[in-house]
Amino acid sequence: MLTDLTIHELGARFRLGDATPTQAAREYLARIAALDPKVKAYLTVTGEAALARAAEADARFKSGASLGPLDGVPLGVKDVFCTRGVRTTCGSKILEGFVPPYDATVVARLVRAGAVILGKLNMDEFAMGSSTENSAYFTTRNPWDLSRVPGGSSGGSAAAVAADLAAATLGTDTGGSIRQPAAFCGNVGLKPTYGRVSRFGLVAFASSLDQVGPFAKDVLDAALMLQAIAGHDPLDSTSAAIPVPDYAAELSRGVQGLRVGIPAEYFIEGLDAEVEAAVRAAIETLKGLGAKTESVSLPHTEYGLAAYYLIAPAECSSNLARYDGVKYGLRVPGARDLIDMYSRTRGAGFGAEVKRRVMLGTYALSAGYYDAYYGKAQKVRTLVQRDFQRAFERVDVIVAPTTPSAAFKMGEKEDPLSMYLNDVFTIPVNLAGLPGLSVPAGFTKAGLPIGLQVIGKAFDEATLLRTAKAYEAATTWRERKPGLTA
Amino acid sequence: MKITMKEVDHVARLARLALSDAEKERMRRELDGILSYIDKLRALDTEGVPPTSHAVPMTNVMREDEPAPSLPQADMLANAPDRSGEFFRVPRIIEESIEE
Numbered sequence: 001m002l003t004d005l006t007i008h009e010l011g012a013r014f015r016l017g018d019a020t021p022t023q024a025a026r027e028y029l030a031r032i033a034a035l036d037p038k039v040k041a042y043l044t045v046t047g048e049a050a051l052a053r054a055a056e057a058d059a060r061f062k063s064g065a066s067l068g069p070l071d072g073v074p075l076g077v078k079d080v081f082c083t084r085g086v087r088t089t090c091g092s093k094i095l096e097g098f099v100p101p102y103d104a105t106v107v108a109r110l111v112r113a114g115a116v117i118l119g120k121l122n123m124d125e126f127a128m129g130s131s132t133e134n135s136a137y138f139t140t141r142n143p144w145d146l147s148r149v150p151g152g153s154s155g156g157s158a159a160a161v162a163a164d165l166a167a168a169t170l171g172t173d174t175g176g177s178i179r180q181p182a183a184f185c186g187n188v189g190l191k192p193t194y195g196r197v198s199r200f201g202l203v204a205f206a207s208s209l210d211q212v213g214p215f216a217k218d219v220l221d222a223a224l225m226l227q228a229i230a231g232h233d234p235l236d237s238t239s240a241a242i243p244v245p246d247y248a249a250e251l252s253r254g255v256q257g258l259r260v261g262i263p264a265e266y267f268i269e270g271l272d273a274e275v276e277a278a279v280r281a282a283i284e285t286l287k288g289l290g291a292k293t294e295s296v297s298l299p300h301t302e303y304g305l306a307a308y309y310l311i312a313p314a315e316c317s318s319n320l321a322r323y324d325g326v327k328y329g330l331r332v333p334g335a336r337d338l339i340d341m342y343s344r345t346r347g348a349g350f351g352a353e354v355k356r357r358v359m360l361g362t363y364a365l366s367a368g369y370y371d372a373y374y375g376k377a378q379k380v381r382t383l384v385q386r387d388f389q390r391a392f393e394r395v396d397v398i399v400a401p402t403t404p405s406a407a408f409k410m411g412e413k414e415d416p417l418s419m420y421l422n423d424v425f426t427i428p429v430n431l432a433g434l435p436g437l438s439v440p441a442g443f444t445k446a447g448l449p450i451g452l453q454v455i456g457k458a459f460d461e462a463t464l465l466r467t468a469k470a471y472e473a474a475t476t477w478r479e480r481k482p483g484l485t486a
Numbered sequence: 487m488k489i490t491m492k493e494v495d496h497v498a499r500l501a502r503l504a505l506s507d508a509e510k511e512r513m514r515r516e517l518d519g520i521l522s523y524i525d526k527l528r529a530l531d532t533e534g535v536p537p538t539s540h541a542v543p544m545t546n547v548m549r550e551d552e553p554a555p556s557l558p559q560a561d562m563l564a565n566a567p568d569r570s571g572e573f574f575r576v577p578r579i580i581e582e583s584i585e586e
Contacts, residue, residue: 101561194541208540237547238540306585317501324502326574329569338579339502347504355503360499360520361514363493376527378537382529385538416516417523433541457544 001203002027003164004481007073007221010167014061014072019073021057024167025050025116028074032118032165032272034486039344040140041150041160043079045119046086050074053116060114069224069248071114076166079120080127081107081212082201082460085272090203091125091135091153094349095329106212106229106237108171113228114209114266118166123158124425125174125351126320127205130180139410140186143482144448148407154215158185161215165483168216168225172202174209174427175308176402176426179438182215183402183451186440186477187220188468189215193459196228198233206237206315209308209430217441220477226461231303232441235404242459251460251469256290258467261395265301266425272405278442278450279401282471289470296391296398300383304428307384309420310377311366311431316354323349342465362398385432392457397467401425402438402451425453435461439468440477449477488521489514 001026002010008423013019029047036042057072066072077083080090082100089095103111110117110454111389124134132155133139140155142148143163150159154171158181161169171178173191175195182189197212204210212223227248232241262283267276299324308379325331325345335341350358364373391398403422413419434455452471456464492513498505505513559572568575 020585024492077528098565101557138538196554218580234549238542238544240542300530303527303530309520309524321502325567326576327562328565331566333578338577341577342502343499343504346502349501352509355505355509356513356516358501358503359494359497360517362516363497363521364487366497375537376532378539379532379535380527380530382535398504415519417519420520431541465569
């Protein structure tokens with residue numbers, strides 16, 4: 001089946017003439033029709049448009065004018081990205097019915113590379129959450145165990161790749177929303193350096209933390225996806241004008257002599273024993289491949305979560321001020337005045353987690369509390385960054401668990417704080433703006449995927465990818481698939 | 487208790503967020519718990535530490551001042567919940583009630 005294949009395998013078939021993009025798109029759309037009622041990864045499927053794009057790709061392959069590795073490849077994108085003419089909800093009722101008049105830069109770049117967009121993927125409302133249970137529409141299921149969450153907020157993007165409902169997908173990572181669901185669903189998830197990928201056309205949550213990245217079936221696919229979306233964009237003033245290396249070409253370099261840091265602060269009480277064992281075994285594998293390991297200290301790790309839950313809500317309370325019922329989305333009728341219209345629209349349109357964070361952020365920024373909370377958190381952010389700077393004077397990459405446990409059951413974490421603790425190992429990376437990747441590193445006895453996190457220096461995604469590639473080549477985890485049947 | 491019902495009311499008003507009474511009580515309890523956790527930051531000495539607002543060095547970035555076409559007005563108005571001709575329509579702003 002074409003839906004089993006990676007991007008690079010699919011591309012090879014297209015180039016040989018063994019399969020066409022239309023065949024691939026049809027197989028994916030059929031599989032979505034059969035399995036997505038169970039997995040519930042897609043909010044919107046754009047079948048007709050996908051087939052039209054696939055037919056164009058067919059013609060390019062036929063004439064020998066293919067556009068490159070993504071040409072004709074069926075992909076999905078998180079519903080956080082604006083897509084011209086295709087509804088974009090961001091998982092929220094407040095954006096219900098919104099049809100953007102333009103494409104996000106990353107979507108435009110995928111389309112320009114010839115990719116076939118199958119549809120928009122479910123997510124926690126405004127990308128706030130760690131389970132996709134905060135979607136205003138429905139909860140996505142973990143393909144490895146349908147009673148469990150896929151992680152969040154990019155749960156739809158992770159589940160779609162795990163269930164072969166897209167060859168690869170795009171998500172966003174503000175506090176771990178690519179790496180955590182990638183770990184839970186057993187795929188490769190890459191959060192690039194802040195600034196590596198344009199955020200133009202992405203519905204903003206916490207602008208100093210948000211970053212776009214891929215979910216893929218293997219490391220080479222993640223490299224190909226990053227290649228397609230990375231690079232400066234004049235429409236995003238925070239995107240970096242730094243050259244983008246040839247990531248795929250870097251993959252074969254191996255890890256011989258690579259200095260790998262192991263942070264003591266990531267092996268703490270509360271870390272699941274099976275996750276710890278898998279991560280420690282992965283470290284031994286890297287050593288066996290010639291990497292040199294060294295203990296490093298990131299002493300402010302335990303403060304990262306607290307700082308994040310001030311900074312992210314503060315930025316969210318500001319970004320979400322634009323949802324006022326005037327220009328797009330929901331408006332609650334019958335208001336007595338303008339302020340009443342804003343308040344009632346926002347009260348009706350936002351879900352519980354979004355309201356919680358808007359309130360927390362507004363509180364932290366309000367008169368009398370700014371210095372005690374927001375100001376303090378920004379200073380702690382500096383300390384977290386310095387920890388990483390010091391560590392990276394001695395090592396090339398840091399490896400650690402991606403999450404404290406494997407995927408949890410739906411409804412298991414009702415208390416917001418216990419949900420937030422799930423991101424304790426991913427958040428510091430966002431605070432420091434660094435790249436991070438999760439690669440499959442084993443399974444629990446119950447058959448749930450475990451992720452190994454690789455953290456790198458700013459703009460050094462190439463080293464993360466080659467570390468993950470070397471590990472992937474030495475292990476067989478990616479051969480296992482969830483046993484889904486229609 | 488770090489946060490009172492009065493503060494919840496005040497912050498909800500600042501945030502332009504209509505909350506039901508049940509939501510307010512739940513919000514008070516949950517924010518209280520989250521803020522208590524966040525209080526661990528107080529244990530850290532941050533004297534003399536500069537704040538970081540962005541992970542990468544940022545300076546004001548100005549685009550060249552070159553005219554370019556905007557999105558068509560009709561496209562921008564197409565998503566409006568209510569409009570009048572080429573305007574977004576909103577409830578009256580003047581004569582707005584000033585009572586709480």
